[in-house]
Amino acid sequence: MSSWRAIAAALLFAALPALAGEIPPDARRSGYTFMGPDTRAMQDDDTSNPGMLFVLDGEALWSTKAGSAEKACADCHGDARSSMKGVAARYPALDKLLARPITLDQRINLCRANHQQATALTYESRDLLALSAFVAHQSRGIAITAGDDPDLKPFVAQGRDLFMQREGQLNLACSNCHDDNFDKRLAGAPITQAQPTGYPLYRLEWQTLGSLERRLRSCMTGVRAQAYEYGSPELVALELYLMSRARGLKMETPAVRP
Amino acid sequence: MxxxxxxxAKARRGDIIxxxxxxxxxMETGFRHTMAGALVPRDIITSFICRYNGTEVFRADLFPAIAANPYLSFFTIAKESGKFEFEWIGDNGYSSTASASITVE
Known part of the structure; x- marks a missing residue:
């Protein structure tokens, strides 16, 4: 019996180097599965999930007229429950005019500039987070398909390169933790697979909602690298790669994370 | 807010709900400083009151150590159909109200 165990253990260790590297599709797990029961319960109940407060604010903003065009999002897009269903699961998406991928936040600001003649909302401002949370919430439960567009291939590849590239004074790549060492712990906290299923999400540490870019920037600061600016092509490419890497996982917005 | x-929405008379x-x-604590060194003034909710058909059934005082977006859970006994009214009071004249109805059979 014990020799069988030893053989099984030996096989497991032999298999480890093969496991390191990209996570096979059927082994991909949302950050939700790494959380404790209390935090899960907080996310699961819409009346205890603080992210839902932002969704409510976003719902109000959706039908509030803005800019000199005196138009609300709802005036063009109608009922978000149908018009925005599944949209966030496809973002970052290619903007044909700009010929590059843009995030949902950037799409909202483009809409504000082009159709509402309104000023852009600043990154991580309450209004922008609320609007993108409200839009992304309409995709809750829908499988992620971002990056499927063949025209996005070079940008997904760019994001993948950034994910694999060591950086900062600690000389760590994203993949060193999130591909090779997930399920282990870093300073007592579980290392997740970095699957961006629930953004914008409510992070208890932040005590507010935050975007995937905020999360990426704080990881970069963590490895003592210079973080890319909000909306920079590098962050968008990383975001796109992460979403394509999470292909098939279900959207959870607004998720709650410790 | x-x-x-x-x-x-529904409860039987005498139920604990x-x-x-x-x-x-x-819930800005009043202990933090900006990058320039200026103190960020305190801005918190200081008290919460729940009234059941006009009668106060629960009250809480809140302090700077309480996290942003305060979540409160408490119990009461379902006595009669009617309305729960909630009130949050805080710094800088902050006041917010909400209500919910219940049917007691």
């Missing part, structure tokens, strides 16, 4: 209230409330608030 956005508020989320969870009161059971749980009420959960969540409200938007930054």
């Amino acid at each position: 956005a508020t989320l209230i969870n009161v059971p 749980e009420i959960r409330t969540l409200t938007s608030h930054i």
Whole structure:
């Protein structure tokens, strides 16, 4: 019996180097599965999930007229429950005019500039987070398909390169933790697979909602690298790669994370 | 401010029911400084009151150590159909209200 165990253990260790590297599709797990029961319960109940407060604010903003065009999002897009269903699961998406991928936040600001003649909302401002949370919430439960567009291939590849590239004074790549060492712990906290299923999400540490870019920037600061600016092509490419890497996982917005 | 209230829509007379409330608030402690060194003034909710058909059934005092977007859960006994009224009071004249109805059979 014990020799069988030893053989099984030996096989497991032999298999480890093969496991390191990209996570096979059927082994991909949302950050939700790494959380404790209390935090899960907080996310699961819409009346205890603080992210839902932002969704409510976003719902109000959706039908509030803005800019000199005196138009609300709802005036063009109608009922978000149908018009925005599944949209966030496809973002970052290619903007044909700009010929590059843009995030949902950037799409909202483009809409504000082009159709509402309104000023852009600043990154991580309450209004922008609320609007993108409200839009992304309409995709809750829908499988992620971002990056499927063949025209996005070079940008997904760019994001993948950034994910694999060591950086900062600690000389760590994203993949060193999130591909090779997930399920282990870093300073007592579980290392997740970095699957961006629930953004914008409510992070208890932040005590507010935050975007995937905020999360990426704080990881970069963590490895003592210079973080890319909000909306920079590098962050968008990383975001796109992460979403394509999470292909098939279900959207959870607004998720709650410790 | 956005508020989320969870009161059971129906209950039997005498049932112990749980009420959960969540409200938007930054709960700025008053202990933090800006990058320039200036103190960020305190801005918190200081008290919460729940009234059941006009009678106060629960009250809480809140302090700077309480997290942003305070979540409160408490219990009461379902006595009669009617309305729960919630009130949050805080710094800088902050006041916010919400209500929820219950049918007691």
